[in-house]
Amino acid sequence: MSQLAQRSLCESIEAMESAFRIAASGIDGFPADDVILLRMLQMVAPALEAAFGREVRKHAGIGKTEFRALMLLTSKGGCAAPSELCNFDHLGRANMTRVADELVKHGLATRSEDADDRRRISLCITPKGRKLVSRLVPNIATGEAAVFEGISMAQRHQIARALRRLAANLDAWNHAQP
Amino acid sequence: MSQLAQRSLCESIEAMESAFRIAASGIDGFPADDVILLRMLQMVAPALEAAFGREVRKHAGIGKTEFRALMLLTSKGGCAAPSELCNFDHLGRANMTRVADELVKHGLATRSEDADDRRRISLCITPKGRKLVSRLVPNIATGEAAVFEGISMAQRHQIARALRRLAANLDAWNHAQP
DNA sequence: AGCATATAGTTCGTCAGTGAACTATTTTCA
DNA sequence: TGAAAATAGTTCACTGACGAACTATATGCT
Numbered sequence: 520m521s522q523l524a525q526r527s528l529c530e531s532i533e534a535m536e537s538a539f540r541i542a543a544s545g546i547d548g549f550p551a552d553d554v555i556l557l558r559m560l561q562m563v564a565p566a567l568e569a570a571f572g573r574e575v576r577k578h579a580g581i582g583k584t585e586f587r588a589l590m591l592l593t594s595k596g597g598c599a600a601p602s603e604l605c606n607f608d609h610l611g612r613a614n615m616t617r618v619a620d621e622l623v624k625h626g627l628a629t630r631s632e633d634a635d636d637r638r639r640i641s642l643c644i645t646p647k648g649r650k651l652v653s654r655l656v657p658n659i660a661t662g663e664a665a666v667f668e669g670i671s672m673a674q675r676h677q678i679a680r681a682l683r684r685l686a687a688n689l690d691a692w693n694h695a696q697p
Numbered sequence: 698m699s700q701l702a703q704r705s706l707c708e709s710i711e712a713m714e715s716a717f718r719i720a721a722s723g724i725d726g727f728p729a730d731d732v733i734l735l736r737m738l739q740m741v742a743p744a745l746e747a748a749f750g751r752e753v754r755k756h757a758g759i760g761k762t763e764f765r766a767l768m769l770l771t772s773k774g775g776c777a778a779p780s781e782l783c784n785f786d787h788l789g790r791a792n793m794t795r796v797a798d799e800l801v802k803h804g805l806a807t808r809s810e811d812a813d814d815r816r817r818i819s820l821c822i823t824p825k826g827r828k829l830v831s832r833l834v835p836n837i838a839t840g841e842a843a844v845f846e847g848i849s850m851a852q853r854h855q856i857a858r859a860l861r862r863l864a865a866n867l868d869a870w871n872h873a874q875p
Numbered sequence: 876a877g878c879a880t881a882t883a884g885t886t887c888g889t890c891a892g893t894g895a896a897c898t899a900t901t902t903t904c905a
Numbered sequence: 906t907g908a909a910a911a912t913a914g915t916t917c918a919c920t921g922a923c924g925a926a927c928t929a930t931a932t933g934c935t
Contacts, residue, residue: 526787534784559860561743609744640883656725683707686740788893815913
């Protein structure tokens with residue numbers, strides 16, 4: 520048994536919430552509701568990500584980020600520069616080097632030089648990579664459906680809107696910090 | 698300049714969204730909306746977490762998890778067992794050992810034996826730790842307010858409800874997996 | 876034209892998390 | 906009652922992300 524999740528995610532959320540409510544009552548000006556909401560976001564998101572990662576690892580033998588890069592390659596018609604990919608995923612370039620290494624090692628993509636700009640590299644998905652992507656899409660669709668069950672379309676749009684606003688606020692905040 | 702965020706979070710979200718919409722048009726049965734929503738969640742949450750972490754590190758010289766443990770200690774009246782804390786934060790016990798080490802090293806908490814159950818350890822916040830928590834609360838409150846600006850209370854409650862449902866669905870899914 | 880600056884990719888060291896294996900206790904129950 | 910199972914904390918090796926520093930190219934500005 521894992522040492523994480525001695526309790527389920529729901530139980531942890533509940534425990535976290537009551538702990539922060541108690542803490543808030545003892546500390547003046549503590550914005551309990553917002554702290555709790557933010558903590559929920561930061562507990563649920565990685566848990567979803569971890570579950571997705573386990574699925575991908577089980578079915579494809581590669582990490583979630585590697586698989587996502589593969590999906591993004593298909594959306595670019597098969598080839599893209601690493602820096603484009605890490606923009607899509609909001610990851611650092613250093614990380615994408617490792618991801619590309621992994622994809623090439625598994626024969627899912629190839630590196631080739633870009634003739635126009637010799638600083639650039641073109642990462643291209645292989646037929647094997649394409650096959651993997653289309654083979655795994657049904658699994659992903661099933662998982663997404665299961666995880667979003669009981670959340671109405673209207674709610675999903677609300678969340679999307681709120682997340683966009685959060686992102687904008689955070690960009691502004693980061694920009695304002697010295 | 699960091700190698701991350703050559704583009705802002707908002708720009709990355711936009712790029713990700715259009716990439717997945719294109720990918721979806723080429724792959725049958727690809728649940729674009731849900732994938733995009735999930736990706737937004739997984740881009741925004743760590744970005745918020747990272748920003749919070751930078752703030753804490755700057756003002757307190759410790760990591761976000763260490764600081765959170767400190768806050769949770771106060772909510773338990775000053776002392777708690779490490780395993781309680783990692784339940785609150787949905788972290789593994791191994792991790793909490795490191796967190797406790799760090800807090801003790803900085804003089805923010807102490808380890809003492811639990812007389813009732815000699816397997817257990819009682820982690821207790823020190824006066825210095827309490828002072829740190831109350832000193833940083835205003836900063837946190839300011840940050841939270843900035844980040845949630847423009848998101849109505851009704852929306853916040855909607856998100857909270859949806860996140861709870863996501864957590865429940867995920868627990869069920871994890872439980873169903875072999 | 877030529878130097879300063881910016882960009883693409885890589886390498887390196889670090890950080891915060893994980894699971895598995897271990898020890899020491901406590902609890903359970905046949 | 907005593908052996909089996911569970912629990913608390915630790916240690917260890919590993920993972921996937923990061924930022925900083927580096928090289929090689931390309932771009933922009935006098």
